[in-house]
Amino acid sequence: xxxxxxxxxxxxxxxxxxxxxxxxxxxxxxxxxxxxxxxxxxxxxxxxxxxxxxxxxxxxxxxxxxxxxxxxxxxxxxxxxxxxxxxxxxxxxxxxxxxxxxxxxxxxxxxxxxxxxxxxxxxxxxxxxxxxxxxxxxxxxxxx
Ligand code: HEC
Numbered sequence: 121x122x123x124x125x126x127x128x129x130x131x132x133x134x135x136x137x138x139x140x141x142x143x144x145x146x147x148x149x150x151x152x153x154x155x156x157x158x159x160x161x162x163x164x165x166x167x168x169x170x171x172x173x174x175x176x177x178x179x180x181x182x183x184x185x186x187x188x189x190x191x192x193x194x195x196x197x198x199x200x201x202x203x204x205x206x207x208x209x210x211x212x213x214x215x216x217x218x219x220x221x222x223x224x225x226x227x228x229x230x231x232x233x234x235x236x237x238x239x240x241x242x243x244x245x246x247x248x249x250x251x252x253x254x255x256x257x258x259x260x261x262x263x264x
Contacts, residue, residue: 158239161232165222168260185251191244202240
């Protein structure tokens with residue numbers, strides 16, 4: 121009997137998740153898609169390397185102004201199209217691909233990947249106004 125209720129419970133969770141995933145534009149979505157949410161993911165997983173000492177080929181992710189310059193059709197972040205955004209492609213590469221971000225050795229959580237995806241799907245909204253610095257949070261990915 122307990123198993124039965126457990127199964128009902130999980131089915132419910134499934135319905136909720138699927139329901140959220142297909143929520144129409146402007147509908148209720150489970151994962152926040154604001155820049156604030158994406159910012160936290162970038163500050164935890166990317167900003168450590170993609171700042172002042174980055175290599176030439178690395179897009180800068182360290183200020184809102186730099187980030188805004190990466191957004192646009194044919195650019196690193198294609199609004200509304202995570203699958204066409206190089207910025208997102210590298211995040212979902214499997215570990216064995218050398219270009220996987222963050223580089224192999226650090227796993228970015230599924231929930232964080234989903235935040236980035238939904239932010240891009242929402243058109244990669246950025247705050248208006250003054251330039252803000254993104255600050256690396258926590259240990260540099262790959263420090264162990
Ligand atoms: C440990 C350091 C490090 C972290 C953390 C990191 N990157 Fe990178 N990133 C690199 C290096 C190194 C390169 C390759 C530079 C080169 O050789 O051109 C790179 C390249 C890239 C590129 C360019 C890929 C291409 O096709 O040229 C993108 C986009 C990128 N990173 C996005 C991200 C994102 C998004 C995150 C966070 C989820 C992240 N990176 C986290 C070090 C890092």
